[in-house]
Amino acid sequence: MSTKSKAKGTKAESDVVRYLQQWWPAAERRALSGNKDKGDVAGIPDVVVEVKAAVTQQLSAWQRETMTEMRNADAGACLLVVKRPYKAVARWDAYFPIAFLPSDWSLIPEGETSSWVRLDLLAAALLLRAQGY
Numbered sequence: 616m617s618t619k620s621k622a623k624g625t626k627a628e629s630d631v632v633r634y635l636q637q638w639w640p641a642a643e644r645r646a647l648s649g650n651k652d653k654g655d656v657a658g659i660p661d662v663v664v665e666v667k668a669a670v671t672q673q674l675s676a677w678q679r680e681t682m683t684e685m686r687n688a689d690a691g692a693c694l695l696v697v698k699r700p701y702k703a704v705a706r707w708d709a710y711f712p713i714a715f716l717p718s719d720w721s722l723i724p725e726g727e728t729s730s731w732v733r734l735d736l737l738a739a740a741l742l743l744r745a746q747g748y
Contacts, residue, residue, distance in 0.1 A: 620669075627668035627698045628655045634704040634736065635659065638744055653688035654681070661691040662748050668698040678710065678731055692748060694739055695731075709739035716742070 628644050635642040641658035656664035665681040667673075677695055685693035695710040713730045734742065 623668050624666070628666045630698075630704050631664065631666050631696050631707075631736070632656055635664070635740060638740055651687045652680075652684050653690075654684045654693070659743070659748060662743060663688050663690045663693040664696060665693070666696045666698075672697070674710070674731075678712075681710075682712070692743070692746075694743070696736055696739075705735060705737040707736045709734050709736045711739065711742075715746075 625644075632642050632644055635656065639659045642656055643658050645653060645655055645657040654663035655666045663681065663685040665677065665684060667677055674695075674697075677697070681693045681695045692715050693712065697708040697710070699707045710731045710733050713732050716732060
């Protein structure tokens, strides 16, 4: 990874951490964990947060990575945050696996449990808080 893209990712992670600290004051950037990565943000109990700031969208790969990190952290929920150029952090895209949303999901066709939903980061943070995280 080039120094420029690494700096871009670090800034995006720091921006997300500062934003999330209004609900979770202990939120902080997570130290790298090698091949057992547990996400980019620590300090939100039982939640893995992965942050991406790439120009090229690779949602499927990022979703798989986020799920792997959730398993590595033995967490109960995960959130993928994708930077939106020229938008405030509150309006960046946030993706959840549909199974983590509160509702009766019996109407979801079989095999669709791997679907993800997109919210903005503000809505995702409020949803996490409402679910007790």
